[in-house]
């Protein structure tokens with residue numbers, strides 16, 4: 624579904640990503656684990672076309688999309704949930720979802736009703752303004768907005784950040800449901816336990832470099848990874 628090949632990324636003169644390569648297979652959840660400042664957000668932004676492309680290549684569903692603009696990528700089926708949520712504060716929950724709606728290939732698999740089935744608390748707050756939602760509800764709304772674009776691949780940037788433990792559990796169930804509905808996911812996280820329980824394949828990023836990768840059971844049983852992740 625997604626192949627990222629030898630990316631280097633810079634902010635001004637600072638070299639942030641070094642030779643980052645990763646692959647996300649159709650129907651799988653792949654994760655990118657790393658601590659603060661490791662380069663997770665930069666990697667997702669680069670994939671979504673939000674950071675100026677330099678060296679490296681990105682292939683999405685067999686097509687070279689290196690340097691493509693975010694709206695083009697959204698049209699091609701890439702959904703992105705940024706770490707800062709970016710919902711419309713002045714719009715109601717329903718309007719936030721409606722404005723994001725996009726049919727792809729004439730198909731409209733995700734509707735407001737389906738998002739409400741997934742997140743019943745959003746249905747209860749359908750008329751409430753985005754700014755009045757709690758942090759957890761805003762996260763749900765941000766995920767709901769991305770789903771309304773009917774994506775094939777969902778890029779999720781630290782969805783558990785700042786969530787209460789109960790909501791983290793709900794979120795895990797949500798991502799499991801999305802996976803069984805056929806969605807492919809690339810999940811950037813610091814929460815190792817949450818992420819490894821959900822993922823099929825994992826990458827560990829440190830100082831802008833992928834320092835470890837493997838099937839999740841291999842990662843869990845690796846002494847080196849356990850030490851690195853504190854598990």
Ligand SMILES: Nc1ncnc2c1ncn2[C@@H]1O[C@H](COP(=O)(O)OP(=O)(O)OP(=O)(O)O)[C@@H](O)[C@H]1O
Pocket residue numbers: 634637639657658659660661662663664665666706781813
């Ligand atoms: N706009 C920017 N300009 C300059 N440097 C930046 C910018 N954004 C991030 N950086 C730097 O790039 C590096 C990687 O940051 P990034 O946000 O990708 O890390 P992260 O793994 O997502 O961290 P976190 O877990 O805190 O979200 C950090 O050293 C950060 O200070």
Ligand SMILES: [Mg+2]
Pocket residue numbers: 663664665706780781
């Ligand atoms: Mg980040």
